[in-house]
Amino acid sequence: EVHLLESGGGLVQPGGSLRLSCAASGFSFSSQDMTWVRQAPGKGLEWVSGISGSGGSTYYAGFVKGRCTISRDNSRNTLYLQMNTLRAEDTAVYYCATLTSGWYVGYWGQGTLVTVSS
Amino acid sequence: DIQMTQSPSTLSASVGDRVTITCRASQSISSWLAWYQQKPGKAPNLLIYKASSLESGVPSRFSGSGSGTEFTLTISSLQPDDFATYYCQQCNTYLSFGGGTKVEIK
Numbered sequence: 001e002v003h004l005l006e007s008g009g010g011l012v013q014p015g016g017s018l019r020l021s022c023a024a025s026g027f028s029f030s031s032q033d034m035t036w037v038r039q040a041p042g043k044g045l046e047w048v049s050g051i052s053g054s055g056g057s058t059y060y061a062g063f064v065k066g067r068c069t070i071s072r073d074n075s076r077n078t079l080y081l082q083m084n085t086l087r088a089e090d091t092a093v094y095y096c097a098t099l100t101s102g103w104y105v106g107y108w109g110q111g112t113l114v115t116v117s118s
Numbered sequence: 119d120i121q122m123t124q125s126p127s128t129l130s131a132s133v134g135d136r137v138t139i140t141c142r143a144s145q146s147i148s149s150w151l152a153w154y155q156q157k158p159g160k161a162p163n164l165l166i167y168k169a170s171s172l173e174s175g176v177p178s179r180f181s182g183s184g185s186g187t188e189f190t191l192t193i194s195s196l197q198p199d200d201f202a203t204y205y206c207q208q209c210n211t212y213l214s215f216g217g218g219t220k221v222e223i224k
Contacts, residue, residue: 026171035213045162045205047213059212061121067158102148102168103209104152 002026006096007113016086018118022109023071024097028077030074032052038092039111040084046092049081050099086116089092120144120208123124124216129224137193139219141206146186150210153182156218157202166191167206196221 008020020036035050050059058070067081071112079096093111100106121144122213131137149169154162164173166182169189179194179196193200201223 037213037215043158044218045215047215050213052191061212061214097161100167102150102214104164104167105154105162105207105213106164108163112159 002022002098003030004096004107004109005097006109006112009094009114010041011117012086013116013118014087014116018085018114019084020081020083020094020096020112020114021032022081024077024079024096024098027098027107029072029077033103034072034092035080035097035099035105036070036079037095037105037108038090038114039095040089040092043092048094050103051079083114086114088116091116119176120147120211121210122206122208122216124204124219127217128220128222130194130222132195132224133197133198135224137196137221139170139191139199139204139206139221141184141189141191141216143189143208143210147208147210150208151184151186151189152165152207152209153180154207155200155202156205156219165192175208191203193221 005023024100036048051070055072059060067085071080096109098106123142151169153166172181175216203218203220
């Protein structure tokens with residue numbers, strides 16, 4: 001059974017940094033493209049970033065503008081999202097998820113809440 | 119960036135109703151479109167991919183159609199478990215989601 005468990009969320013001040021982690025199990029992690037999707041409270045889904053199975057290719061939404069870095073450690077079956085220069089509008093639940101061929105979002109984690117506030 | 123626009127944003131319907139949700143892309147995305155269902159406090163679930171292919175385990179009352187820039191999700195006979203928010207998503211160029219359609223009880 002596929003299992004994705006996010007961690008690392010919490011309260012951070014504007015301008016601060018946070019690193020989210022996603023521990024994966026139940027599938028061949030290194031063969032799977034992965035992604036981060038966020039959802040602000042009461043709002044819709046917003047794609048943040050994606051990464052190829054090898055980690056050699058990374059992709060970002062325009063609003064990221066160099067503030068985020070996606071990475072993975074295939075030896076630890078773990079996906080990461082480093083977020084810098086955080087703003088109030090980055091407040092959201094951040095979901096880790098698998099990408100199917102064609103980049104549909106297959107399996108989702110339960111999400112981790114990031115709150116940016118002073 | 120490809121913008122996805124869903125309509126309506128909210129839909130009130132009764133059990134047994136036929137429900138249709140529309141999604142429009144700002145440019146052609148061929149059939150690179152998916153539909154998801156999300157319930158409060160839960161992660162979304164994939165319903166339809168490649169515009170019209172039903173994900174394994176999804177009831178056959180759900181169907182998708184369209185290509186290019188206009189797509190629809192249809193629920194043939196709304197069931198109590200179907201009251202939720204639905205999102206379309208394009209993957210022609212990276213990913214982007216529509217704003218969502220909340221299906222409420224009438």
